[in-house]
Amino acid sequence: MYVFIALVLMQGLIHLPHLSDYWRKDFLLAGPQVFSATIMSRDRFLSIMKFLRFSDPKATDPSRPMTRLAMFFAFIKENTMIAIDPGETFALDECLMLYKGRLHFKQYIKSKRSRFGIKLFALCPRDPKFRGYTYSFALYIGRDIYNVAHIPGTDALSMSERVVVYMQSNLLDEGREVILDNWYVSVRLVEFLLTRNTYVTGKIRTNRGVPSEFTQLQLKKGQSCFIRKGDVLIVRYKDKKDVYVITSKLTADFVQKDQYSVVDKRVVVLQKPSHVDHYNSNMGAVDATDQDMEPYNAARKSYAWFKKVGIHVLQRMVLNAKVLYSVTNKRKVDMKDFTLQLCDEILAKHLSDYTAMRDQHKNAKRQKLSEPSTSRLAGHELVRHETQMLGMLQH
Structure with missing residues (x-):
């Protein structure tokens, strides 16, 4: 199985049209030498892929999709949460895996590149040194699946609000801050998390508790206005369109930003709410995972x-x-x-024939480099003949 996993990861680095193409020996279309019968035959690989499961087949229930992945997810999440501390600030957002088959919980998200697929919620730390790390994750398989009934006060929350509580249930009451998109955020959620000593900063939709008189104010481009209810602050910033940001941690403040003005044809200094800048700089923690993984999917x-x-x-x-x-x-x-190094060490540890093949390949390559090429020999021969002709002419 370790050899199988290594070959699957290698297929993410080297893309060929079909799985069987990796074992072809054609001159025009041939896979890497590691895809050979010595490492694992094609039929053996396809057989494992055919019967690959992530839970006990006897315990699966077609009406409960998570029974196919629950054991695997529980094992993985236990290790990801132990490895690091997510820090004081972390981001929660969704990612979409392309899938066009028939599935009752398949999602359509217009803003995503895949658009159609399976949605996965991911919680990622915003600390730059942990860029791309997934601390926790959950699969979206429909409504009313995120059980937070054991947490008092969650009965009145909507499904999207319960996702936030479910994803950080082990991080509540610790004074941390979560950065959210407008799909999750509401004034009700922010007020609830304040009772659990957890702060929120995120974009908010105008129908999620924002006062109507606040949305009706006339603002010019670059202007801002604020409204506060207790510890909850909402800022409205007029850019190309209105941007609404809610926060329970930050106070009303501005940062200076340089922006090129097409009208004035010069760089102008704008007073931008710090909340918008705080959201933009921290929300990309989840997108960083997709950026690192997509080229090697x-x-x-x-x-x-x-x-x-x-x-x-x-x-x-x-x-x-x-x-x-x-x-x-x-x-x-x-x-x-890193993936190449990982696959190399996995194969070397679990397959003795691989080490011999790798050393033989290295020796053959080293010997080929040490031998003079035919083009170099031809060049030396040409120089020798030209020298002889020049000597004859001088004589």
């Missing part, structure tokens, strides 16, 4: 949706390992280079 088309989710989560944990490796060794490493 190992997931394939499959009617079995849980396989795609399982491989995606597996690759997300490789990214977590890369982040921890960079922090421990105090040096940045590329996702591609």
